[in-house]
Amino acid sequence: MAARGLLLASIYLSLLVHECYGVTLFSSLQKTLQVTTTTKRGQVLKAGEDKLTITWGLNQSLAAGTDSAYKTMKLQLCFAPVSQKDRAWRKTEDHLNKDKTCSFKIVEKPYNKSLQTLDWIIESDVPTATYFVRAYALNAERHEVAYGQSTNDQKTTNLFDIQAITGRHASLDIASVCFSVFSVVALFGFFFHEKRKARMSPQK
């Protein structure tokens, strides 16, 4: 009973703590950054093998001083709407704390005024889906203040596909077959052995 009470209390507390965090809305961010990716239409990149080249930085045509609060830049891989359909765990929410659109962090670096380029080898835990890239600028309190993305506002242009690794290995397949065969053989071995013993024992 005490354990239950403790569990209840700790969950309640953690929820309160969670609520105290900053409530940044995506719609309140300024689109001051530009992000481009060098992918061709219909190209499928392989996770774990292929590279994604990303160029990002402040939109040079804006007035000086726009970026005075920017301390860190965060690049993220985000799901396109077609990959969010029927998948509530990838849903877009305005509250950035609850937003699940951009689940994969590509890189996080201190802010630099000039245009940056990165060749990113797609990591092996990226699922098969259609993506775009988004950059967030964070201030000193690590809250998002500005963003930019490699697609338009409706998220329809310049999307690219990534094909995930299967996760299967030949060694695993072989081990699985061996264990299965052992199980079946052991069972029938026992069964027929006992049947033979019963048949051979004298009947009353």
Next chain:
Amino acid sequence: MADTENTPGNSMHGVSAKEKAFAFSVASPIMPTDPIAKFKLPVDSEHKAKVFKIFSLASPHMTTFHLSWLSFFTCFVSTFAAAPLVPIIRDNLNLIKTDIGNAGIASVSGSIFSRLVMGAVCDLLGPRYGCAFLIMLSAPTVFSMVFVSSARGYIAARFMIGFSLATFVSCQYWMSTMFNGKIIGLVNGTAAGWGNMGGGITQLLTPFIYELIRRAGATPFTAWRIAFFAPGCLHVIMGILVLTLGQDLPDGNLNTLQKKGDVPTDKFPKVLWYAITNYRTWIFVLLYGMSLGIELTIDNVIAEYFFDRFNLKLHTAGVIAATFGMANIFARPLGGLMSDMAARPFGMRGRLWNLYIVQTLGGIFCICLGRASTLPLSILSMILFSITTQAACGATFGIIPFISRRSLGVISGLTGAGGNFGSGLTQLLFFTSSRHSTATGISLMGIMIVCCTFPVALVHFPQWGSMFLPATKDSEKSKEEYYYGAEWNEEEKQRGLHHGSLKFAENSRSERGKRVGSDPTPISATPAPV
């Protein structure tokens, strides 16, 4: 047998004040101990144990208990092993919501069929082979998760792994052959409850194994596959233990005894006929769908519910999900214990009332869970809901062994299948379409539980009564021998095939409750065969 029969005034229960208050044992001379049998535990005339010593390994009774619940536990672990790993699996296999929902339904549907078959297998081949065959033949299905690369493969694998839940039937059947009727409620409840706990433990175990494998260097999409080797190997180990250490009946194995002529072989069509023509079977199929069925549905749905509704972290939601399943460690045995305790003064009528009250409370707390909008209230409702629903499962199997002696296996199988059918049906009705939220679905499910528990009132035993009616006054029909003897026709009785049922009838007289001492003891009519 030299021991005294139950005659009025001879019951010593309560006189010395040293008798245990709880139904962990059956004292003589309420249930005469067989003095000839050489077992480590005191046994009755069928050589079933009268005492339930949980932490003992005494062969064959307690060994059977531990083998039985561990096998069932293993199958629960492997059937629900995928549930906490779904966030990784859904990315690896590119699943959508419908795929995940269908896999959940598939995981409980497979065993509808296998539980029916298992009932027959236990009646004909014995629970030891039934359990061993199932657990070792389903090990390849667990290992097959390694090959899965699409939604279809995932659903198929979960469907096939789900077949292994039929070990429930062999578990309950095996307990009924090894333990006396007065403590069967507690024994069955404990064995099944500890087995069901596997569904809760797996929510903690599988993520833990997955994390270990990841730390060892595997990528996520490979690590979850390797994690399935753990439940797979458990299947093989438990199967071997069951074959080497287990036996079907207290006196030996079924095929040995059948050859010796001690246990007559029965015909499956007859066994099936007496199961399906007994109306009580079908009422319990429905009832169990509303207790175990609901429990399985919640196992599949609750972590996601807490994650979404209260925005908890995945592992926090997993801990809560595990708590639901792990309440089984005491909740289900509690239901069996309450059944046995209610039976002491009130007999079978007490058992029926106990089941009705506990299961209806489960439905009410389910409604509360759906409607609770704050986290603490939601967790409280879930805990009360888990305890009452799981106690209802235990209480159900405190009654099932008394419905029939001849067709116990098939009835256990049908009831178990009903449980799984209830789970598939409730998942389909309330948790697959987007017409209503998960919270509304839970509340509606609670209302369904309350409504579908009313039929308990219709279960009537002529010799013991029902919830609202007392036992019949007819001198012939009010005997237990008449009820259990009715499952055999004249020809079979001539051949003496019904002696097992007669022995059982004698031992089941305790279900009269307090009336046992005041009724005259019936004279044993049929002479032993020469």
